[in-house]
Amino acid sequence: MLIRRPADLASSEITPRGLFERRRTFIKAAGLGSIAGAAALLGLEAGNAMAGSKLAGVRKSPFSIDEKATPFKDVTSYNNYYEFGTDKYSPAHEAHRLKTRPWTVSIEGLVRKPRSLGIEDILRLAPLEERIYRMRCVEGWSMVIPWVGFPLAALLKQVEPLGSAKFVEFQTLSDPQSMPGVKSPVLDWPYLEGLRLDEAMHPLTIMAVGLYGEELPNQNGAPLRLVVPWKYGFKGAKSIVKIRFADRAPGTAWMKAAPQEYGFYSNVNPGVDHPRWSQATERRIGEFLKRKTLMFNGYGEQVAQLYAGMDLKKFY
Ligand SMILES: Nc1nc2c(c(=O)[nH]1)N[C@H]1C(S)=C(S)[C@@H](COP(=O)(O)O)O[C@H]1N2
Numbered sequence: 305m306l307i308r309r310p311a312d313l314a315s316s317e318i319t320p321r322g323l324f325e326r327r328r329t330f331i332k333a334a335g336l337g338s339i340a341g342a343a344a345l346l347g348l349e350a351g352n353a354m355a356g357s358k359l360a361g362v363r364k365s366p367f368s369i370d371e372k373a374t375p376f377k378d379v380t381s382y383n384n385y386y387e388f389g390t391d392k393y394s395p396a397h398e399a400h401r402l403k404t405r406p407w408t409v410s411i412e413g414l415v416r417k418p419r420s421l422g423i424e425d426i427l428r429l430a431p432l433e434e435r436i437y438r439m440r441c442v443e444g445w446s447m448v449i450p451w452v453g454f455p456l457a458a459l460l461k462q463v464e465p466l467g468s469a470k471f472v473e474f475q476t477l478s479d480p481q482s483m484p485g486v487k488s489p490v491l492d493w494p495y496l497e498g499l500r501l502d503e504a505m506h507p508l509t510i511m512a513v514g515l516y517g518e519e520l521p522n523q524n525g526a527p528l529r530l531v532v533p534w535k536y537g538f539k540g541a542k543s544i545v546k547i548r549f550a551d552r553a554p555g556t557a558w559m560k561a562a563p564q565e566y567g568f569y570s571n572v573n574p575g576v577d578h579p580r581w582s583q584a585t586e587r588r589i590g591e592f593l594k595r596k597t598l599m600f601n602g603y604g605e606q607v608a609q610l611y612a613g614m615d616l617k618k619f620y
């Protein structure tokens with residue numbers, strides 16, 4: 305199969321036409337001083353946060369890597385978000401339908417204090433940090449994304465997990481009204497993902513609420529999504545509505561779809577091939593030559609001890 309690389313595409317092709325035109329109209333409306341018009345164009349009236357609005361008080365983080373970030377236009381137009389279609393460019397075209405306000409996340413299961421939290425309260429839980437992370441999709445492409453978020457641990461501590469809680473499940477929105485993709489049975493909706501509790505509490509694991517200093521674009525998982533940089537991208541569930549603590553490993557959407565291809569751990573591992581392709585190398589979006597994929601996506605120093613004594617070929 306011959307696939308055109310994003311690197312071969314002109315930027316006018318990569319940026320979805322709709323987005324281009326909306327931006328242009330927005331600039332015009334703003335120039336005319338019509339704030340209301342601009343707000344309407346940006347979807348505020350449809351119940352969305354101001355897409356592209358700057359997040360205040362974002363701190364730098366020592367966990368950021370020192371690599372060139374993938375351009376904003378690639379990060380926000382080459383996406384996997386199957387609820388909006390299975391091809392890479394559909395989410396950027398379709399995700400404006402998603403209503404991200406009001407938004408609540410319910411946190412339940414094996415906890416002392418189950419709670420339902422509004423997104424505004426979640427945004428105030430902890431200082432926002434910029435985390436520039438290397439991201440690796442199981443399909444063989446990678447990006448460097450300057451996320452804005454906070455440690456997932458800060459959110460999980462709100463509900464006081466019980467001693468019996470060993471795993472955390474993440475459930476994402478499945479709304480047939482706004483998400484054309486959930487009418488198709490490619491996955492068993494809603495999209496589910498899971499982490500072991502110690503992985504979820506690890507300081508590298510964040511809830512992202514933005515990127516490039518701005519609120520998260522819908523196609524990247526607004527208003528909040530999981531980011532676990534040493535695992536394949538699909539662990540990073542988008543547009544989360546429910547978090548559940550459990551004593552057993554939750555079934556995940558990808559494990560249900562293809563158990564022989566996707567395991568629970570899904571740690572980036574160049575030594576364990578996907579049954580249908582090698583995981584030894586990757587294409588960084590925007591680059592021509594392939595790079596060697598790094599064990600734990602380059603985060604081994606921080607996370608390898610989580611898996612001490614485990615056979616990572618068995619626990620893939
Ligand atoms: N709800 C939901 N979350 C999802 C997906 C999805 O289809 N639905 N795709 C996953 C995959 S395969 C990847 S690689 C990342 C892509 O995130 P990005 O588009 O922000 O780069 O999101 C993950 N989270």
Ligand SMILES: [Mo]
Pocket residue numbers: 384440441442443536537538
């Ligand atoms: Mo992915």
